[in-house]
Amino acid sequence: AATLQTHPGPYSGNLTPTPHEDVTHYNNFYEFGMGKADPATQSQAFHPLPWTLEITGLVRRPVRLDVEQLLRSPAIEERIYRMRCVEAWSMVIPWDGIPLATLLKDADPDPRATHVAFESIVRPSEMPGQNEALSGIQWPYVEGLRLDEAMNPLTLLALGIYGETLPNQNGAPLRLVVPWKYGFKGIKSIQRISLLDHEPPTTWNRLAPDEYGFYANVNPQVDHPRWSQATERVIGAHSLFGATRQPTLMFNGYGEQVADLYRGMDLRKNF
């Protein structure tokens, strides 16, 4: 990983980051295998650069971004965010990235656009998990947000962690970070962003619609069918009897910034 030019951004609060080793060796990235350690060991053959990010669909100015140039952008800032996985564990990650809104504004969304669809890459020769036929996952991995969620100042397009370019296992060369949603919304290795006038399909919702909704907002009151979401295991203890659980916060602690987006919605139905 190369060093990134970055500066402290807002919303970082008073959080202590999870050790670098855990952030880079405890990952869900099924393109590189299903085990938590697989992405770190099986992503070595992946070539994140050169890379072109396309912003297309209902935009007035379609954009094709050279990610190598983007990596030199002075707009890159550090955001230390809580990361809550739907599997009931959590980390704190110091991301380096650009607010997604900045890039979307450059593409000038058409007034008809209501949603944003994200598409990851398909490269089975470099991503062994994409050859795992049993999983039933359709590649590419796809995710989506409502346009107002995508434009929220918290929503980040991350290019790095810990002041360095993203390791392959963390979603190189660029990935989405939506800190008030479960981690699987944070689609990795993004190739295409499309603005749409309808809600796009999302990978986990397609696989198990009763377990993973389109919104996937962190919510301690709405349980996963197989486990409670009220608390979370804190990653980083490394000792069997010293591990801790903590209460999960509504919207992962970002309610002040995002609760308005869901005013009047039934969050049990729109989970």
Add this chain to the structure above:
Amino acid sequence: MPGVLKRHWRLVLYPVGMIPAVWLVWQGQHGALGADPVNVFERSLGLWAFRFLLACLALAPLRRFTGLNLLRYRRLTGLLAFFYASLHLLAYVGLDHGFDWSVLWSDMTHRYFIILGMSALVLLIPLALTSNALSMRLLKRRWKFLHRLIYPAAILAGIHFFLSFKTLNSVSAPYLAALALILLSRFLPRSRIGNGT
């Protein structure tokens, strides 16, 4: 070798079967279970329980199809399955949830994933309790009937195991295939099998 040792040497296999549990605790205490040690510990114990359950179930078809008679290891493998399933439950209750009974109560009343796993363990309790020669003598024919409970227990455990992954995958598929084969082999008509030679 004294006669007693000769007759009971198999007892040493019980502590041998517990080595994985000791190894897991040791790893857990020395940072070798990774960033989420409780989860790995809990899942590994569950997997060992399922392995021993499959081993126990495989002994009858093994004799039938290959003639290799290892049926005397049914008690060993069955009791080890029960041992690991109990530790698996204890890890979930104690280590994972810190004996938070309200969470456990809601898990046990709402979540079919947990209910399936716990039901499998409950079905194994009478089998473990009657796994001694005295019970066999007292229960006579009913003992055999009672011990068929291992089949529903294995089916429940298999569904619980399948559900513990987000999707089917190359880790879980071989175990599930083994369970399916063992269960199906019971339905093969005897006449077509011959005498195993």
